[in-house]
Amino acid sequence: MPKHGNYAVEKITFDSHGDTVVGDLYKPNTDGKLPAVIILGPYSFQKEQAPTQYATRLADEGFITLAFDPRTVGESQGMPRRLENPKMKNEDVIAAIDYIFTRNDVDTNKIFLLGVCQGGPEMLDIASYEARVKAVVSVTGYYRDRETDLFMLAAGVTENPFDIESAPTIEELEALLAIRLKKAQDAKVLYETTGEVIYQPLVSPDLGDRVKGSNAGLPGPIIWSWYGAWTLKNWENRYAIMSDLDHFSYSTVAGVAKLNKPALIIHSDTCMNPAAARRHFDSIPTSDKKLIWENGTNHFQYYEQPDIVDRTVAHATNWFYQHQN
Numbered sequence: 001m002p003k004h005g006n007y008a009v010e011k012i013t014f015d016s017h018g019d020t021v022v023g024d025l026y027k028p029n030t031d032g033k034l035p036a037v038i039i040l041g042p043y044s045f046q047k048e049q050a051p052t053q054y055a056t057r058l059a060d061e062g063f064i065t066l067a068f069d070p071r072t073v074g075e076s077q078g079m080p081r082r083l084e085n086p087k088m089k090n091e092d093v094i095a096a097i098d099y100i101f102t103r104n105d106v107d108t109n110k111i112f113l114l115g116v117c118q119g120g121p122e123m124l125d126i127a128s129y130e131a132r133v134k135a136v137v138s139v140t141g142y143y144r145d146r147e148t149d150l151f152m153l154a155a156g157v158t159e160n161p162f163d164i165e166s167a168p169t170i171e172e173l174e175a176l177l178a179i180r181l182k183k184a185q186d187a188k189v190l191y192e193t194t195g196e197v198i199y200q201p202l203v204s205p206d207l208g209d210r211v212k213g214s215n216a217g218l219p220g221p222i223i224w225s226w227y228g229a230w231t232l233k234n235w236e237n238r239y240a241i242m243s244d245l246d247h248f249s250y251s252t253v254a255g256v257a258k259l260n261k262p263a264l265i266i267h268s269d270t271c272m273n274p275a276a277a278r279r280h281f282d283s284i285p286t287s288d289k290k291l292i293w294e295n296g297t298n299h300f301q302y303y304e305q306p307d308i309v310d311r312t313v314a315h316a317t318n319w320f321y322q323h324q325n
Helices: 050-060 086-100 119-127 146-155 170-194 221-230 243-248 274-283 306-322
Strands: 007-016 019-028 034-040 064-068 106-116 135-139 263-267 289-293
Touching: 007 050, 007 086, 019 050, 019 086, 034 050, 034 086, 034 119, 050 064, 050 106, 050 306, 064 086, 086 106, 086 119, 086 243, 106 119, 106 306, 119 135, 119 263, 135 306, 146 170, 146 274, 170 243, 263 274, 263 306, 274 289
Parallel strands: 034 064, 034 106, 106 135, 135 263, 263 289
Antiparallel strands: 007 019, 019 064
16 A cells, blocks of 8 residues: 655656756655656646646556646746647657656656546547557546537537537537637737737636637636636746647547557546547547546546545556556
8 A cells, every 4th residue: 555645756857849848757765667657737737737636646656757847838948938739748748758768767668648638638649659658548538629629619608518508509619719710820920920929818717708709718617617726826827829720720539549559538427528538439449448437527626636536546557557568
C-alpha cells in the first residue's frame, strides 16, 4: 500500500522546437528503474491544475510522472503567449518522451501516456504514431470531431447543451463557428503583418449570444464552474483568438482509428459529448482496449475532485501495470 506523498518533486526543463518547456517531475522514493507516465491536461491547462492531481497520485503508485506547461503557457517559453495549438502540444509530448529517455532512473520499455479532457484524445492520437508508448489512458475526453466542437459552442450559449429542445440547431452552431473563424483569421493576418496579438478572455460566467457569440472563448456557467476558481489562482484568463484556426482544424478521428496500442477510455453520460467518446472507442482497431463508463460523474469532477481522481488513477494504474510486459 503506497503512502501519500511518497515521492520527491524535481523541476525539469527540456527543449521543444527551440523553446524551453518547464515541468514538474514526480519521482517515487524507490530505487531502480521505474515506469514513467507523461500527462497532458485540458484545453488551456497549466501543470498545476488537473495534471498535478494525477501526477502526485501516480507517483504514489510507483510511476515517475511528468506534468509540464506546454509551449506559450505558464513557465514554458513560446510566442505568442497563450496560443492554443493542439498540434504543438502533441509535439511537446514527443519532446517530453525524448527527455524521459535521457534519464537513468526510467525503464524506457515502460512509457505510458495519460490525458484529461482534450489531452485524452490527443494522447490517443500520439500513441497511434509514437512507437515508444506502451499504453495510453484517456479521461473525460474532448474527442475532437466536428460534432464535439459544435457541442462545445452549444455549451457557451445555452444552459444545458444536452437538452435537444433548447439547444441551438446545427445551422445556428455552424454560423457561430464561422464567426469565430473569421475573427481568428483576421487576428492572424494582423499578427503576421504587425506582430500584434489580439486576446480575449478564455472563460466567462455569462452565456454568449446565440447569434453573435461571445467575447470569451469558453463562455457560460458550465465551464465557469471549474475554470472560474482558477481565475483567482494566477491562472491567466485569456487566449490568442487566432488560436481558433489551429484548434478547430485539429481532429483526433484519423489517428485514433489507427491506434494499435492498449487503450483505456474513461467517460460518462455527463462528460463532453458522450457519443463522440463511444465513436472513438469503437474506431480503435486493437482488441486490447477497454471502456469504463461511469454515469453520474460529470466532466469537471474528473479534473480535481479527490474521490473521483483517486478512483480514476486506480483504473489507470491497473491498466498500466497490466501492460508493462
